[in-house]
Amino acid sequence: MSTKERKIGEIVAEHHRREGPLLPILHDVQAEFGCVDAESEALIAKGLNLSRADVHGVVSFYHDFHHEPDLRPVVQVCRAEACKARGVEQIIDQATAAAGDRVKVQTVYCLGLCSSGPSARVGDRLYARLDGPALAKIVENA
Amino acid sequence: MIIRISDDALARALGADEIADAFARKGHEVQRVSSWGMQWLEPLVEIDGKGFGPATLEDVDDILDGSSEIAIGVIAEHPFIAKQQRLTFARAGKTRPLSLEDYEATGGWRGLKRARQIGAEQILAEVTQSGLRGRGGAGFPAGIKWQTAAKAAGTQKYIVCNADEGDSGTFADRMLMEGDPYALIEGMAIAGEAIGADKGYVYVRSEYPDAIAKMERAIELSAGIVAPFELEVRVGAGAYVCGEETSLLDSLEGKRGEVRAKPPLPAIQGLFGKPTIINNVLTLAAVPHILAEGGASRYETLGLARSKGTMPIQLAGNIKYGGLYETAFGLTLGELVNAIGGGTESGRPIKAVQVGGPLGAYIHPDDFGIKFDYEEYTAADALIGHGGIVVFDDTVDMGAMARFAMEFCAAESCGKCTPCRIGAVRGVEVIDRILAGGRPADHVERMDVMHNAPRHGRSQEQEIELLTDLCETMKFGSLCALGGFTPFPVMSALKHWPEDFTGRASAEAEAAE
Numbered sequence: 152m153s154t155k156e157r158k159i160g161e162i163v164a165e166h167h168r169r170e171g172p173l174l175p176i177l178h179d180v181q182a183e184f185g186c187v188d189a190e191s192e193a194l195i196a197k198g199l200n201l202s203r204a205d206v207h208g209v210v211s212f213y214h215d216f217h218h219e220p221d222l223r224p225v226v227q228v229c230r231a232e233a234c235k236a237r238g239v240e241q242i243i244d245q246a247t248a249a250a251g252d253r254v255k256v257q258t259v260y261c262l263g264l265c266s267s268g269p270s271a272r273v274g275d276r277l278y279a280r281l282d283g284p285a286l287a288k289i290v291e292n293a
Numbered sequence: 294m295i296i297r298i299s300d301d302a303l304a305r306a307l308g309a310d311e312i313a314d315a316f317a318r319k320g321h322e323v324q325r326v327s328s329w330g331m332q333w334l335e336p337l338v339e340i341d342g343k344g345f346g347p348a349t350l351e352d353v354d355d356i357l358d359g360s361s362e363i364a365i366g367v368i369a370e371h372p373f374i375a376k377q378q379r380l381t382f383a384r385a386g387k388t389r390p391l392s393l394e395d396y397e398a399t400g401g402w403r404g405l406k407r408a409r410q411i412g413a414e415q416i417l418a419e420v421t422q423s424g425l426r427g428r429g430g431a432g433f434p435a436g437i438k439w440q441t442a443a444k445a446a447g448t449q450k451y452i453v454c455n456a457d458e459g460d461s462g463t464f465a466d467r468m469l470m471e472g473d474p475y476a477l478i479e480g481m482a483i484a485g486e487a488i489g490a491d492k493g494y495v496y497v498r499s500e501y502p503d504a505i506a507k508m509e510r511a512i513e514l515s516a517g518i519v520a521p522f523e524l525e526v527r528v529g530a531g532a533y534v535c536g537e538e539t540s541l542l543d544s545l546e547g548k549r550g551e552v553r554a555k556p557p558l559p560a561i562q563g564l565f566g567k568p569t570i571i572n573n574v575l576t577l578a579a580v581p582h583i584l585a586e587g588g589a590s591r592y593e594t595l596g597l598a599r600s601k602g603t604m605p606i607q608l609a610g611n612i613k614y615g616g617l618y619e620t621a622f623g624l625t626l627g628e629l630v631n632a633i634g635g636g637t638e639s640g641r642p643i644k645a646v647q648v649g650g651p652l653g654a655y656i657h658p659d660d661f662g663i664k665f666d667y668e669e670y671t672a673a674d675a676l677i678g679h680g681g682i683v684v685f686d687d688t689v690d691m692g693a694m695a696r697f698a699m700e701f702c703a704a705e706s707c708g709k710c711t712p713c714r715i716g717a718v719r720g721v722e723v724i725d726r727i728l729a730g731g732r733p734a735d736h737v738e739r740m741d742v743m744h745n746a747p748r749h750g751r752s753q754e755q756e757i758e759l760l761t762d763l764c765e766t767m768k769f770g771s772l773c774a775l776g777g778f779t780p781f782p783v784m785s786a787l788k789h790w791p792e793d794f795t796g797r798a799s800a801e802a803e804a805a806e
Contacts, residue, residue: 277503
């Protein structure tokens with residue numbers, strides 16, 4: 152048994168008694184491996200007695216689950232209406248320039264800091280009232 | 294000295310943790326409390342009821358020796374706070390979010406205790422009497438929803454809290470979960486008493502890490518008080534559409550978050566096919582107040598026409614005084630954004646205000662007399678939604694905002710119904726063609742066999758007509774509000790600011806000449 156099989160087995164065992172356990176399992180697998188790939192889908196499907204298509208359908212539906220790992224650090228930048236009203240579109244190019252190929256600048260719609268945008272998130276750390284240089288600095292430090 | 298600093302996600306995003314540490318290192322007792330909701334002043338430092346904000350690390354010494362220039366005086370007397378009618382957010386700024394002691398000292402659990410004494414029938418009667426309506430956007434009367442679930446047959450029933458607050462410009466759910474989590478727990482426990490449900494889920498979006506942590510901890514700490522009612526937090530996975538109640542239920546069940554056709558109503562066949570109350574955070578958090586002695590009658594007297602009680606309104610976007618403003622229904626939009634919000638932060642004139650999130654209409658300053666009320670907004674082809682207000686100054690390009698509304702719908706559509714899934718994609722294309730001034734005939738239209746096809750392409754007017762048609766189809770043909778309401782921002786932008794759609798192409802043509 153590979154480490155992956157064992158780990159996914161543990162995650163499934165931890166959640167399988169809950170009602171509707173698939174999303175909590177996928178969150179844990181995504182956190183552990185940085186993605187939910189085809190092998191993981193098959194293992195989860197087996198563990199929950201679902202078809203692989205069922206699991207794949209769920210994985211591909213949600214923005215938070217990825218099919219392939221992306222080892223780059225991620226900076227989420229809100230580009231929804233409230234942050235647009237506060238000028239995120241004028242500073243986003245600076246951020247992507249600072250990111251280059253090293254950092255992934257990901258668009259999200261709303262971090263709930265709508266009176267004080269533009270806002271960004273790295274891991275569980277949030278940032279608000281950003282301007283171009285501040286956002287670029289966050290990207291550089293990511 | 295006791296220093297009070299909020300541990301709300303916004304305050305923390307602006308450096309509240311570092312400031313709290315700085316005060317603690319100087320030997321002061323720091324209490325992390327909920328946020329008052331004056332977000333332009335965050336991080337707000339409170340000493341003996343007096344406020345200082347927005348504070349930075351450099352302000353710490355000045356605040357302590359009394360020479361600070363960012364003093365705002367007594368917080369509770371600040372006009373932004375003093376003029377509000379806070380019921381749902383009565384504890385905002387005043388209590389430590391996870392302190393059971395603070396919660397109880399400010400009237401916590403009274404609603405639940407009384408609910409347990411008066412029994413299910415009376416709870417349902419009082420919630421109905423209060424006139425409380427769903428605060429998630431649809432405004433459906435909570436009492437009727439609860440009665441339906443109570444009457445539905447079944448031994449297993451559920452209470453589900455919709456905390457998938459995805460609308461841009463809204464943050465009241467987040468603030469409540471982070472600032473007063475026990476109020477939500479108490480509201481859900483009361484709902485459980487009302488319909489005989491012993492299990493509740495709080496579905497929180499994954500973009501709210503602080504709210505998730507606070508709710509989980511609060512549920513642990515209060516488990517003994519609400520028992521035998523049990524609660525669990527479930528974390529969303531980045532799908533906006535899961536804020537739609539039936540899609541949320543499917544997501545909770547571990548499926549793709551696809552919208553269900555109604556009927557059956559969730560109150561009859563909801564989570565796992567069982568009778569379920571699904572309500573927004575603000576709806577459930579309003580319940581403890583309503584269930585307190587005489588609360589329902591007090592709630593009923595507030596507000597306007599059929600919009601009873603108070604609404605936590607969220608002032609956001611390019612606004613000078615942004616934050617949370619809870620008040621009875623009936624204020625005009627002009628009062629909200631100008632008198633209370635202070636106009637734009639940039640100091641430029643307001644061009645448009647979007648009320649109700651990404652699916653809400655853009656309202657022109659000429660229409661600022663509109664009163665905050667469910668029916669009044671519906672009559673104006675707009676919606677109050679979750680109470681978010683986003684202000685834009687005159688630099689905004691409404692053609693681009695209309696395009697973004699369609700783009701957002703295309704990105705977030707669950708894919709179940711065609712008007713939304715395909716309509717949104719076509720919507721982006723049509724708007725692009727309008728902005729480009731129409732299109733020439735394509736190669737198919739130019740073929741000899743195409744006798745009836747127009748040979749001159751499509752003019753801008755024809756494209757606008759097409760967009761109008763498409764919006765009609767989406768509005769009446771979509772299963773849920775995502776496809777059904779996306780036409781609101783698009784058509785309102787087109788109606789009030791047509792020059793932003795037609796102007797670009799003619800300006801470019803002029804420049805070319």
